[in-house]
Amino acid sequence: MSLLGKKFKGIEAFDQAANRTYQLLPSRFAALDDGRYLLSNEVGEYLVVDRKHLESYVKKQVPHDTDFYYDLKSKHFLFDDDSNVAIDLLALKYRTKAQRIAQFTALHLFVVSLRCDYSCQYCQVSRQTDDKVAFDMSEETADKALDLVFRSPSPAIKIEFQGGEPLLNFNLIQYIVKEARWRNLVHQRDLQFVITSNLSFLSDEVLSFCQEHNIQLSTSLDGPESLHNSNRPRPGKNSYQLTVDGIQKAQNFLGRDKIGALMTTTERSLSQVKAIIDTYLENNLDCIFLRPLSPYGFAIKNQQAQKYDVDRWFEFYKEGLDYILEINRQGHTFVEVYTQLIVNKLLSPFGQGYVDLQSPAGAAISAIVYNYDGDVYASDEARMLAEMGDKKFRLGNVHTESYEDIWLSDVLLDTLESSLSESLPMCSDCGFLPYCGTDPVYHYATQGDVVGNKALSGFCSKNMKIFKYVIRLLESDSDARDILLSWVRS
C-alpha cells in the first residue's frame, strides 16, 4: 500500500491541477474561413478553432477540465506543471523537420542537351537545331559536374537528365550513369537516376539501358489528344500518339511504377480538367500533379501566365481534386500529388522534400542544375530565367568555379537568407508557415524582388487557397479524409 502511494499521486493532486495556470508554446494562426482559424505550432501540428476559443487560449483562460484544454496540451500548444515534456518533443520533431537542411543537395539536374524535336509554347529552354556542338553537354563538362555531385554530403543522390530532349544526347546519359555508378563504388550513396523525356526517341536500346541501371522515366502528358497536340506541337502533329505509345512501351518493358507523367496547365486546360484526369486513367497512370503554369521565360513572353489568374487556376484544381476523390470513392486509388504532399506536411514532420515548399528555399541546397554549357543554376526556374537573358541566379560554371565557390557564393547565400519564411513579412506570423515555403526565383520573376510582397503574390495566394481547401476537407468530410489519409499511409 505504501509502495502504491509512492508511485501514484492521490486524487487531491489532480484536483489541484484545475487551479493551475499554463504556459503558451510557440504557435501561429491564420483565418481559415468565416469565423474559424487554423492554429498551428512550430512543427505543424494544428487545431481548427473559432475566435472565442482562440482568444481564450492566448489569454490563458481555457479551463483545465475541457476537451479543448487536452487537445491543446496533447498537440503541444501549451504545457503546465504536470508535464514539460512538450519542449523536448517539439525539439525532436523540429530536428526531424529540419533534417533535410543538414543532408544538403540530393537532386542534381543535368541538362544534357537543349535540342528538342518539340516547339512547345510554354517551354523556356529548348532549341530546334541539329547543331550538336552548340547545345549538347560534353563528357568533360559532365565529369566536372559529377565532381560536384559527389561533394554533396547527402546520403541519397538523384541524378535527373533534362533537356531540351535528353534522349537526343543518349550517349552522354550512358556515360554519366556508368561514370556515376563507378564513382559511387567509393562514395556508397543511395544513387538513383531519372530521365525526363518526351519519349519520341524511346528505343529498345534506351529501355534496356533503363532496365539494367534501374532508371526511372518521367514524361509530359498534358491531357487528351487535341489539348496535348496543341500544347506540345512537333513535326507530324503526333506528339500525343508518340507519348502514349511510349508510356505503354515503358510500362510493359520496365513495369508500371517505372514511368510517371507530369502535366502543364495552359489556358486551354482550364475547362477540361476531368478529360485530363481521364487521359491519365486511360494510360494506367496512378497519379497526376495539377500544376499551375510557371511564370518564367517563354510563358511570360507569350502572355500565357497572365491569361489566367490564381482564382481561375484554383477552380480548375478544386474541380480536379473533387473528381479524383470521386474516382477514389469508387474504389480506384488515384492520387493528386500536390495534395498528397500537403496532407503529408499537415499530418507528419515528413514531406519536406518538395523544393517549392521549404524554408529556407530548396535552391541549390535541395536541388541544383548543371546546364549543358557547365553553368550552374540554383533551380530549374533560375535556368529558365537565364534563357530569357537574366542570369541573376547563375552560381558559377563547373569549369571555373569550385564546390565552395558555388555553394558559398553571395548570390546563393543572399537568396537563401531572403527565403527564410520565419523572418519574412506576412509569412513569419502565418498559421500556414509550417507547411509552406517561399520561392525567391518566382518572386524575383514576378515582382523584381526575391522576398516579394506576399499580399501581391500568386505563390502565396495559390498555396493559401489549397491549404484552406485541403484542411476543410480533412476537417469536415470524413469520406475525403479517409481517402486523403490513405494517400500518405503507403
Add this chain to the structure above:
Amino acid sequence: MKTHELNFDVRVFSLDTVKRALYRFSDKCSFDIQLKDNDITVTLHVKTDEDLTSKIKNEVLDQDLRDTLSKETANIRTLILANAFSNTGLIQ
C-alpha cells in the same frame, strides 16, 4: 480612388500591430499613417469599391493576438530551437 480614415488608440494597439495588419491589405490599398499623442490615424487610399474598414479592424485584432502569442513564447521558441540543434554540430 476612395479614401477612408481609421483611428486606433496607441494605449490599446501598438503601432507595430497596426502596421502589420495594414501590410496584409497592401494589394488593395495604400496608406498614410500618422501618430499624434495617443492616436494612430490611418488614411486608406482604396483601389477598389470594396469596404475594407471592418476587415482591417478585425485584422488589427488578430495581429494584437499574434503579438501576445509571439512575445510570450519567444524564450521558449529559442529554447526549443537550441534543444533541437544541440547535438548536430551545427551550432557552437
